[in-house]
Amino acid sequence: MQKAATVYDVAAHAGVSIATVSRVFRRPDDVRVSTRENVLASVRALGYVPSASARGLAARRTGVLGLYFPDFDEVDDVVDVDFRYSANVRVEFDIPDSGEARRQNLYFDEVLRGGELQAWRDGFTLMVGVGRGSNPIEMVSDIAGRVDGLALLAGSVPNDVLEHVSRRIPVVLIAGARRDDNFDHVTVANSEGMHALARHVIDDLGVRDAIYVSGPKHTPDDWDRHDGFRRALAESDIDAESLPVYHGDFSRARGREIATEIVASGIPRAIVCANDQMALGIMEVLQTRGIRVPDDTIVTGFDGIEEGRMSTPRLTTVQQPMANLGRAAMWVMRRRLDDPGQPRIAVRLPVSVLLRESSEGFLPSS
Amino acid sequence: MQKAATVYDVAAHAGVSIATVSRVFRRPDDVRVSTRENVLASVRALGYVPSASARGLAARRTGVLGLYFPDFDEVDDVVDVDFRYSANVRVEFDIPDSGEARRQNLYFDEVLRGGELQAWRDGFTLMVGVGRGSNPIEMVSDIAGRVDGLALLAGSVPNDVLEHVSRRIPVVLIAGARRDDNFDHVTVANSEGMHALARHVIDDLGVRDAIYVSGPKHTPDDWDRHDGFRRALAESDIDAESLPVYHGDFSRARGREIATEIVASGIPRAIVCANDQMALGIMEVLQTRGIRVPDDTIVTGFDGIEEGRMSTPRLTTVQQPMANLGRAAMWVMRRRLDDPGQPRIAVRLPVSVLLRESSEGFLPSS
């Protein structure tokens, strides 16, 4: 790993000019076969790997797309570790717990996976940024200088920073539908999904006293979902004002609290939650109080996290297309790069309502 | 997004030289406060973001570390999608299934998460590569040209490619202990972990007829784990030759097959598996045959995947420190970059034996 070989080294070794070396990589067909093989032999002999920095500079594009997340795991307590010195094995009894913290991440994992996949398909490499620490603008600028386009989870960066960055490269916002900016957007059918689920509960299952457990206020996801729920009520001539709404924050813990409140004020026939974690927290408490789901009350969630698929009863929910969010973001980016002048686009991805045992009347045909 | 602003534009706008502009970013304290603010105002006015390509070229380092995985999800069937045109909602009954495919990924997700975290802590950005498609050498060279160091999951790339790349940048191999190369390594205590688990089964639970279900042959992970198991047998004077060994491949499906074979030839007191997926597959079949775990036979796994924590009974296993694998890889890389001349290092990370209900005698004190 002395100092890395450059085109010049390879050219000298192969007895050709640097232009020919460059062509061997960029447009192999423009080089005579014998010359090409000669050059490639030198490449191997010298361990030459083209510098992407030089390439990017000369070609005015990096071939990299960026994906930027808000801080996924709270890492306040991460310490420096000297990995040289470690014990070998620890044996412990593993007590069951909720494992909530880890699951939050699946969302990001899936988006990342989808993004990487689509970037690869379009011939790009993916760079990952996480908005932790003090200075988001610095972090974002850093990554923005490295990529041809940047996709960000909505809310991970203040709008003025986005404006700044977008003067250099295309910016795509994922999940979180703002209409008051000029960025491309990729969102999911939050409102439609909740609407369809609520229609199922109301029409198919005949429930008229469904209460709603909302997410944190002022978040677009929560607003859209609640809107879908309200529309369903209205369509069945149910007065939304007559039904209580509990204000949650998407956390399981808050779900547990809300469950207690609900129990105290009387169990409705259905509890429609703005996300899965709260629904799971609610089911936990209901079950310890001897209230059966779905026999005594129906519980539904939103997101389609793994735990809802493994709970007892399994949770009826609306599955978000997480991987497709990532894919679509890269797809939109590619589209923008191919034609920078085209009008702003907002992609809205479909969701799936998954009917499982936590909602009554579940009778799979198999 | 016309054409992006450069140092020259900013310099002209602020009425200074490009050196001063550069200094404002690189060594702000070397610039008079009034000058600096003047420059920053121009930066904002022009939407200037420094080009990492030019930076990397001039500074001879990119500030990026790479993490390279083997193809995580089989994507043969991935199709191009036009994300503009999508339906909104689909409603469906969700039939329970094993969900095996998705879970394989958690391993990579966790390694990635840890890698990103440590890279960030060390002031680097992370670039992700996935070794899919036809030409690994091309893919690896591509990413190798972009980064200051590259960590790869062992087995994702042929050795000669690694040799080539390592002439340019440091290479760290994750999980898969080869001794016959000159790369830095990060591994887990496979052998010690399995040894400790086996000792628990043999000594604490008094089992003497434990059969072993191995992974794919010739993989270092399998070899090490099997070695730990054999050592435990030997220490208790149990003749390894007297006990059957079933050869698996780490898949749940193969676990199911093996379970059938085991049932046919008589249930032992314990079934020790080289990984969780096979153990879960075995438990599935045993339960449909009316064989109780752990009452009739103990089953143990290795890896610590999420599903083992949610199965019934929960699976006793050895938890791999997946996130720490990623962190340690970046840590080793940083170390190597700081001092290229130092001797080759092999970090071995500790594992945790998690005793859960699938192994008899589980009595948490809480």
Added chain:
DNA sequence: TACCGAACTGTATGCGCATACACTCTCTCG
């Protein structure tokens, strides 16, 4: 044999930034 175009290859230049070095001020001190 001389000439022409196609196929190749070489030369020269610029991409945007970091930085060594030179230079200009402004103080401070003798």
Added chain:
DNA sequence: CGAGAGAGTGTATGCGCATACAGTTCGGTA
């Protein structure tokens, strides 16, 4: 009041590659 020391800033150059353009070679044709 002049010299020296910083502090601050500008000039010039190179990082490694892509590529426009010029130059060369070669086979085929008149």
